[in-house]
Amino acid sequence: MFPVAFAVMENESEESWEWFLRLLHEAIGMPEGLVISSDMQKGLQNAIENVYPLAEHRECMRHLFSNFKKKFRGDLFKFGLWGAARTYSQSHFDDLIAEIDANCPAAMEFLNKEHTKLWSRSKFGTISKCDYLTNNIAEVFNSWISEERHKPIIDLIDAIRQRIMVRFNERRRIVRNWKGSIVxxxxxxxxxxxxxxxxxxxxxxxxxxxxxxxxxxxxxxxxxxxxxxxxxxxxxxxxxxxxxxxxxxxxxxxxxxxxxxxxxxxxxxTTYSNGIAPMPSKDKWMKYELGYKMLPPILKRPVGRPRKSSRIKAWDEPTKRSHKCTRCGLYGHYRNTCKNAVPSQDNEDSSSGSNRKRNANIGATQPKKKACPSTIFKILEKENI
Structure with a gap:
């Protein structure tokens, strides 16, 4: 991963994303074969179309499938859709999509309406030489700076700058010892x-x-x-x-x-040849008189409790906790979808009746134990005290 630019924004709105992309456009322009991969947020999608209309806009497959499986479930969609995303062949893609369309036309109507960007390798361009289907690399970066994300803005940006500076130097040191011409x-x-x-x-x-x-x-x-x-x-x-x-x-x-x-x-x-210059601490920075006081932005807290992790799991990734069925007692499904055999009501009644008889016999054959006189004396002695 090679970080190109980062910014701190008040929220993920269309205005914020367009502001960031326009500054990015001033810095790098419009390179040939530029690819932008997003999670299809409405604000980000519109901003990309306004600033980079000629870029190859790809959609994260994990986000797509997470949205898709809310409406359509089953092995046909799970394996067929991921197979269509992974294949490089246009003919193989058409066969998998035709199978989904034949079994559930509503699923294809949903895909064509809600997910219009590129999500299959069979549709990817050939200039960027990148076949990533997901935005996992961005999630790795977010995890990499997770300890600094709650710092004040200046400290946050300075911490990210320092991490990137160190990482670039590590890359140069590692590449320096490589032999041969291919990575x-x-x-x-x-x-x-x-x-x-x-x-x-x-x-x-x-x-x-x-x-x-x-x-x-x-x-x-x-x-x-x-x-x-x-x-x-x-x-x-x-x-x-x-x-x-x-x-x-x-x-x-x-x-x-x-x-x-x-x-x-x-x-x-060549990529890592230019390093990032070191900087002194904030107390040694040059001070400027702006003529006005810079106030912090007005932040709007989103509704609900903040999530500890925003990572979307893969379709074949097992979950750590599994639900227990209240019907059969097994894990991994709910009562309304349970298809396992359970004891009949007659067996349950007979078993419960036999248990009651067994308990009655035990109570009849075993007389109650009488308290020992010494125990009674100790109890009375404690009460007198």
Whole structure:
């Protein structure tokens, strides 16, 4: 994660977001292939359309599914929707969406109406070389500064600046010791996909063109254009398993020739080459006379108790606490949806009747114990005292 800009605003309104984005536009302009990923807040969505109308606007899949499952539940939606989000292939995306539409047209109507931004990798552009589906990286940053979030504004900004300064220096120190031309994470990925390349068959058309097949499926690979018909190579910037099958068949092939420059050690060193200058404490800062007194902003506290954590869990992430059914006594579901077998009423009545008889017999056969005279004397002695 490389922080570009941050700000403190009174609330997450359209005016605040547009103010922040306009300052960001003055700082970085409109880079080619700019991608903005959001959680589809109404204020933020309108601000992005006003300031960055040409940017590729993506939607966080976790927020989308969290909103979607409030109306539509079931394995068809859970696996079908996430499968459509993860696939790079347009044809595979169409098949999954068609299955959802055939079983529940209302679900597709809801998606087309409420979630109009990009949320599937099959729709992502090929310039940014980023295939993130969620905003987890932003949540990691929020967790990273969680200890400073309750400080006054000046102390908060200064603490964030110091953390970023230290982090940049750590990155420079780590990158300085790296060997090779490709970042280690990409090398690990290439080693991982290279383990199963023997299951793919390569049929060459030329030195740079080939068909790669497996289990009756076929993909077209073009090494010169760094393109595969699965689209994973174009979106990620790193060879997919189909392209890796062709590259591995070439003698003395260099993987760095097929990896995008974003993932080279040289580009990473350039990214962190400019450090953040250190600063003295506040008592040594220069003082200016503004001619007026700066008052704190008027804050409006939202309704309800503040949440300790705003992180939205993944669809397959288990919960820490599970509800107990009052019908069968098992965990993980409610009484109105319980389908487990329970003892019949007759069995319960007979069992309860037998318990009453058993208790009656026990009371009849076991006489009450009489108190020992010494015990009675001790009790009377305590009462006299």
């Amino acid at each position: 280690p994470k990409v090398l690990d990925y290439i080693k991982l996909i290279s383990r199963g390349l023997n299951t793919y068959s390569v049929h060459r058309s030329s030195e740079v063109l080939a068909e790669v097949t497996k289990n009756g499926l076929r993909w077209e690979v073009n090494l010169e254009e760094r393109r595969c018909s699965c689209r994973a190579w174009q979106v990620k910037g790193v060879p997919c398993v189909h392209a890796a099958s062709l590259i591995a068949s070439i003698r003395n092939a260099r993987w760095e020739d097929y990896v995008d420059s974003y993932f080279t050690v040289t580009r990473l060193k």
